[in-house]
Amino acid sequence: MYDRFLRHPFMSPTGVAACDAAAFIEAMCTFELALAHVEETLGHLPAGTSDKLARHIRPTHFDTEALAANAADGGNVAIPFVKQAKALLPESLKASFHKGATSQDVIDSALMLLIKPRLARCLTLIDTAIEGGTALMRQHRETPMIGRTLTQQALPITFGAKVGQWLTGLAAAERRLRDAHDQGLFVQFGGPVGTHHGLADGLELMDALAERLGLNRPLLPWHTDRQPILALIDAIGAVAVAAEKIATDVAFMAQTEVGEAREPAATGAGGSSSMPHKANPVGSARIRAAARQIHAAVGTLHGAGAQAHERAFGEWHAEWAPLVDAVLLLEGALETLAPLLGELQIDPEAMRTNLALAHGANLAAPTIALLQEAMSTDRAKALAAQAAETARRDRCSYAEALLTLPAVAEAFDPERVRSAVDPAAYVGTSAAQVDRVANRLRRR
Numbered sequence: 001m002y003d004r005f006l007r008h009p010f011m012s013p014t015g016v017a018a019c020d021a022a023a024f025i026e027a028m029c030t031f032e033l034a035l036a037h038v039e040e041t042l043g044h045l046p047a048g049t050s051d052k053l054a055r056h057i058r059p060t061h062f063d064t065e066a067l068a069a070n071a072a073d074g075g076n077v078a079i080p081f082v083k084q085a086k087a088l089l090p091e092s093l094k095a096s097f098h099k100g101a102t103s104q105d106v107i108d109s110a111l112m113l114l115i116k117p118r119l120a121r122c123l124t125l126i127d128t129a130i131e132g133g134t135a136l137m138r139q140h141r142e143t144p145m146i147g148r149t150l151t152q153q154a155l156p157i158t159f160g161a162k163v164g165q166w167l168t169g170l171a172a173a174e175r176r177l178r179d180a181h182d183q184g185l186f187v188q189f190g191g192p193v194g195t196h197h198g199l200a201d202g203l204e205l206m207d208a209l210a211e212r213l214g215l216n217r218p219l220l221p222w223h224t225d226r227q228p229i230l231a232l233i234d235a236i237g238a239v240a241v242a243a244e245k246i247a248t249d250v251a252f253m254a255q256t257e258v259g260e261a262r263e264p265a266a267t268g269a270g271g272s273s274s275m276p277h278k279a280n281p282v283g284s285a286r287i288r289a290a291a292r293q294i295h296a297a298v299g300t301l302h303g304a305g306a307q308a309h310e311r312a313f314g315e316w317h318a319e320w321a322p323l324v325d326a327v328l329l330l331e332g333a334l335e336t337l338a339p340l341l342g343e344l345q346i347d348p349e350a351m352r353t354n355l356a357l358a359h360g361a362n363l364a365a366p367t368i369a370l371l372q373e374a375m376s377t378d379r380a381k382a383l384a385a386q387a388a389e390t391a392r393r394d395r396c397s398y399a400e401a402l403l404t405l406p407a408v409a410e411a412f413d414p415e416r417v418r419s420a421v422d423p424a425a426y427v428g429t430s431a432a433q434v435d436r437v438a439n440r441l442r443r444r
Contacts, residue, residue, distance in 0.1 A: 010290040012331035015118050019324060021068070026059040027110035028081050031213065032098060033057060035189070038208040039099055042201060049096050056088045057097070075317060078103035100191050100199045104223050104316065108188035111323065112215050115232075118327045119181040125334035126174045126239065130167055132342025134441055137163035141434045144424040145260065145351035146362070151252075153358050156423040159260075159346060161430035164437040166246045166341075171441060173238040180235040186228050187213055190221025193310040224307035229319060236326050237298040243330075243337050244291035247284035250340065254281045259350040264343035267336055283336045290333040297322035297329075355423045359391035360384075360398025363421045367402065370420045374411035383407060 008016055036050040062084050070080035082103070086094045098106075140159040147157040187210035189202075196202020203220075210217040222228055253261035267283025300322045304315035360367070364384050371380035383405055390401040399418040402408045408417065419425060 011328040015328040015331040021064050025062050027113040031109045034212040078106040102192050105188045112185045128338040129341045133167045143348050146355050156427045158427050158430035160434040164433050170242040173242040176235040176238050180232045186218040187215040194221040194223045226305045233301045240291040240294040243333050247287035251281040251284040262345040266339035283340050287333045290329040294326045297326040360388040366426050
């Protein structure tokens with residue numbers, strides 16, 4: 001029960017439903033029947049054997065509770081699975097089932113079959129998120145806001161440029177995940193010690209099995225070479241980092257005292273059990289919670305990556321749950337990220353208000369550049385600092401504080417002063433960055 005309350009809220013409901021015990025049994029059956037098919041094709045089994053096996057080996061024929069109860073005794077569920085499967089077969093077919101395979105072949109391949117459609121959906125969700133984010137970026141190409149470093153106000157940027165950074169990171173992570181999906185989901189088939197004992201054409205069988213299952217062909221069986229798993233979990237982790245970056249920025253922008261952004265209703269109600277006035281950034285919180293758990297899974301799988309000899313004793317077993325959890329957590333995070341980016345509510349006026357909080361201290365450079373036209377650099381710096389202090393003390397705009405200084409008012413037209421210290425005119429290459437990102441994303 002605790003799963004439903006404490007784990008599943010951060011996972012994809014669609015993914016959780018698709019990765020239940022019945023789905024894993026079906027994946028194991030798919031592996032075994034595909035193996036029989038290619039062995040029959042290459043002459044290791046009599047013609048018609050795979051069809052006969054398929055009539056007896058059906059996912060619904062297995063006792064799920066017994067599989068779960070007996071999995072611990074052998075260290076994995078494939079052992080009781082094969083035992084139950086052979087009990088379903090007539091004596092004449094038993095030797096033809098699981099021929100040349102070992103339990104790790106079954107489980108690793110079944111995991112790849114289970115994960116593949118989930119990763120495909122993750123990629124679709126990323127596409128949706130990038131599409132929504134691109135529209136948001138373009139809309140706010142020139143919307144000025146304060147940039148922040150070490151959580152403090154720094155210099156002006158545009159919100160479009162901030163979104164451009166989000167999308168650049170997400171698109172880079174997407175490429176890694178797409179590579180893992182398209183090229184890194186390998187079939188596993190090596191037999192007892194990974195060298196296809198009793199099958200001289202074992203490598204050919206392995207390749208044919210990969211094609212039959214729609215998985216990638218490894219160079220060799222990878223029983224204790226866990227680089228494929230590390231590449232996969234690292235790609236998942238990279239997307240989680242990109243999503244968490246966006247969620248973190250949105251949550252900070254949504255703080256009451258900042259008020260620059262607000263999550264859409266699509267990400268959750270955001271209510272409080274004790275303070276009904278609050279609109280908590282629950283979507284961002286879900287993304288961050290999922291990402292933090294994915295980071296832990298990355299560490300677990302890296303810690304289990306170096307496996308002894310030809311079969312691990314504990315490390316392989318430690319991979320299963322964190323790997324599947326990470327996929328389901330990522331799918332859940334992306335289900336939230338897509339509407340978050342597509343429907344995020346932005347308050348440009350709040351951004352302008354926050355730009356003025358520094359009372360011109362963040363506009364020293366353009367002010368000094370202007371004033372240097374009529375006075376020395378030292379004098380320009382002193383007047384810029386004096387105006388900032390006046391703006392802070394009198395709570396007026398920085399431009400008006402500058403114009404109260406006789407040396408400024410006498411030397412410059414008021415509109416020129418106001419234009420020179422308009423934060424929107426001091427955002428660097430923000431707009432050009434938006435254009436560059438939009439250009440690149442069109443070519444994805």
